[in-house]
Amino acid sequence: MTSDQVFIRRLTEIILENLGNENFGVKELAQESGLSRYSLGRKLHSICxxxxxxxxxxxxxxxxxxxxxxxSLTASEVAYQVGFHSPTYFNKCFREFYGFPPGKVKEGAYKSPDTYFPSPISGKQEPQRPTRRVNVRIISGLLFLILVTIIVVFSYYPEFFKGNTLEKLRSSEARMSIAIMPFQNMTHDTIWNIWQEGIQGCLISSLxxxxxxxxxxxxxITALLQAKGLSELASISPDLVGTISKKLDASIFICGSIIESGSTLRVDAQLTDTQTKEVYKSFQIEGTLKEEGPLKDDIILSMIDSLSAEVKSFLVISKLKKDISKDHPTEPTTISPEAYRYFIYGNKAFSKLDWPLARTWYSQALAIDSNFFDAAIQLSAAYANPGMVEQSxxxxxxxxxxxxxxxxxxxIxxxxxxxINFESPSEQIKYLRQLLDIDDQSPDVYFLIGQTYNSLNQYDKAIxxxxxxxxxxxxxxSKPFWVVNYFQLGLAYYKTGKYKKEKKLYRxxxxxxxxxxxxxxxxxxxxxSHGHTREASGYxxxxxxxxxxxxxxxxxILESLAYVYTEAGIPDKAEECYRKALSLEPEKPDRMNHLALFLIDQDRNVxxxxxxxxxxxxxxxxNFEYLDTKGWGLYKQGNYKEALELLERSWDxxxxxxxxxxxxxEEVKKATGNR
Structure with a gap:
């Protein structure tokens, strides 16, 4: 365990020992830990x-x-026992942190995020995951297929990872290795010489x-520089820095300079690939020097703090991205490593179809950074996929x-x-084409366009x-992140009679x-569909x-089988499955509607x-779905006027x-116009 982890654990123990004291705050924690309030705040912020x-x-x-x-405690009792002065404030904080109210825990609707992923505080490791509960029928649902791929679409990779060295590094399990060189004083004022190694030391400590x-x-690093006979830091060249970084087995080196212009002081820093010498990211921090007011040391210390935070956030987020599939080369919409870490936990839960847990982690990411738009988009999908469309x-x-x-x-x-929620398919495709104008090597954009064409039954365009x-x-x-890439292309092949291609695709x-x-x-x-009943029975x-x-x-399961038989052109077996499903849940309106839609859509018994x-x-x-089914049935009977009224009501x-x-x-409008 590192010294920082020991420090965090000790702070946690102190807080737990004083848990019931609602007046236990910053002052008391500082006293118990033997630090000043300023030192405690600075050290805690530098760590987490x-x-x-x-x-x-x-x-x-x-x-x-x-x-x-x-x-066996109520939420109110727990609120007081953990040191909150009121249950109302406890409920607010709990919901903001976990993404659901404490009452849901008592109902058993949610499990602790710690069950599966490291705790934000304790850092527990991920244990064996229990079997998940999945409604397999949903997998073939259209809304699921549209929204579930957002996790792939928003798996961001920044542009600075263009070099092979960092790409390989990021995809490996190793930690990212960094060498930080002394900064060069370009001000011609020797007062800043001390900060050449001062900035280097602060960055090393922070990272x-x-x-x-x-x-x-x-x-x-100092020993290697001295071995090269370099006592003057101004004489350190980029080539020499690269050589030293190689000797240190560092994949990235950081170097920079101090520049003064009038009353403006600037610290520049560059992140460079040791192998290719390519600069991947530059940082620039400025401060204002005044004759009266803060001392120069205070100003540069503040600038170093800002530089350290930016560099650290950038590198940590970049390294965390090794857990996410390769896709669109765009910066994420957060600079918080903590928020981004929760985002990754959410993506892991999302990929396992654990929607409640995914929503918990995305909500925590948004609690840290309320403008983390990627997390908000994922959160909307984590509501939509299990059918919570209104929340989505x-x-x-x-x-x-x-x-x-x-x-x-x-x-975009x-x-x-x-x-996809409010506009026409042509508008959806328009925005996806805009994304291809920016990057024509984004596989999930092509997939989403194809999926949209499939939804419109335009299979030739989808393929x-x-x-x-x-x-x-x-x-x-690489393989696709999600099986729906194969599902959708297989569907398009099947609908256009390209059966050999379809079979090869499934292999x-x-x-x-x-x-x-x-x-x-x-x-x-x-x-x-080809009469291979024994083979089909195996599947x-x-x-x-x-x-x-x-x-x-x-x-x-029965309704999933009904879908299979319907697609294969065996309506008698499909109807048998739908009727058996309804017999098992005879009072459930969804089962009534599913059988009704099948009978109407297949012209079996309108x-x-x-x-x-x-x-x-x-x-x-x-219920808009039931109104849609009835409107479609009336259309099948030739009652276009009433059908249009019901479908328009369903649409509203x-x-x-x-x-x-x-x-x-659209079909009913067309029929009404024709008449």
Whole structure:
């Protein structure tokens, strides 16, 4: 354990020993730790970028979560026991920190984030993850397929990682190694000479606190410089610095200068690749010198603090990105390593379909940096995928109102997210094409365009876009982040009769995503459509087995099988599955509606379908999906006027843009116009 970790643990122990004392604050913690309030605040901020008050509050909140989970106490009782002066304020802080109210913990709706990922304070390691509960039917749902890929789209890589050395370093498990050289005094004023090594020492001290980095120490660098006979720092050349960095086995070296112009003092710093000598990132900090007021040392100390924070944040965030898939070369919308770390935890939970945990971590990232737009976009998707569309739309609107504060690329992505909820498919494709104008090697943009064409049943247009996406991943010697890349292209091949290509595609998908439910479903559909019933049975049996492992309900499995049989052109088996699902949950309106839509859409029994959806509407009169089903049934009967009224009402009630409803409405409008 490092000295910083020991320090943090000791502070945590002191706070826990005084947990019930609501008056225990900065002054008391400083006294107990043997430091002045100033020294405590400065040291704590240098380690974890938190104020003392915030650190104390987070320790209280972490303990409160443990108590809520493990003890028979109300939220109010816990609030007082962990040192909050009022339950109302406790509820506010708890929700801001965890993303859900304390009452949800008592209901058992959420597990502690520590169950899966390192604690923000304790740093516990990730244990074995329990089996997750997945509704496999959702995997084939359109909204899921549209939004789930946002995690890939917003996996950012900054432009400075252009060199092979850093690309390999970042993708490895090793920590990033840094050598910091003395800064050069370019002011011609010897008063700044002391700060040539002073800045170097401060940067070494600050960056050494980051566990993601290995920082070569000052004594080693000084010894190498002296061995080269360099007593004058001004004579250190970039080539010599590169040579020393190689000897130190450092992948990056940092050097810089002190410049004075009139009353302005400036400190420049450059991050350079040791192998290629390419400067990846430059920093510039300025301060104003005054004849009266702060001393020059105070000014440069403040500038060094700012420089250290910027360099450290940049390097730590860059190193953290090794956990995220390769994609769009754009800076993230936060400079907080802590917020970005929570963002990564959220992405891990997202990739495992653990929506509550993902929302928890994204909310924590936003609590640290309220303008971390990437986290807000992911949070909207983590609400949308399990069907919490209204909460998702709230975040989409929040983002849309903030779009003028965003970098250009993030703004375009936000316009696209808004468009998939409120605008037409042509608008969605327009924004995606704008992204390709900026970077035509972004595989997930091609994928999203192809997926949009698939949703419109324009499969011939979808195929080249989806193929281009996979082609780029192949060029990178990488697999797609998500199986839906294969699912969508397989769907387009199937709908256009390209069965040989489809089968070959699934062989590749099996290698990248073995036994993945969406691929098994598509393989079963292909086999059934060609009469290969034994082969299809193998895929379906495996699909059912995996679904049960994920604790999917029998009704969900039956409706997934109904989808397979419908796609394969075996409507009798599909109807059998839908009817059995309804018999298991006869009072559930969603089951009524699913069978009704099938009977209407497949022209099996429109009259019975309308009777079923009427029953569903009695239970939920303003459900836009049920209104859509009934409107579509009336259209099938030739009742265009009433069908249009119901579909327009459904459209007004929809929480977001729904492709199927859009297509139904357009079809009925066309029929009405023709008549």
């Amino acid at each position: 970028k938190k104020t003392v008050n915030k650190f104390i509050r987070e320790v209280r909140l972490q303990r409160s979560l443990e108590m809520l989970q493990n003890e 050494s606190n980051a566990p993601e980095l290995i920082v070569r120490q000052k004594e080693t 739309v709230q975040w989409v609107l929040w983002l849309y109102n903030k779009r003028n504060l965003m970098p250009v690329v993030t703004k 992505w936000t316009n696209w997210v808004y468009a 080249p876009e989806l193929e281009k996406s996979l082609e780029i991943f192949h060029k990178w010697d 590749k998908a099996e290698k990248d995503f073995p036994d993945d439910p969406p691929v098994l479903m598509r393989q079963a559909i292909l086999a059934l 379906l049996n495996k699909f059912i087995s995996i679904s049960k492992e994920y604790s999917s309900s029998e009704t969900d 009259i019975e379908g309308l009777r079923l959806v009427d029953r569903a509407l009695e239970l939920s009169p303003d 009630l929809k929480p977001a843009f729904i492709f199927d409803l859009y297509l139904h409405l």
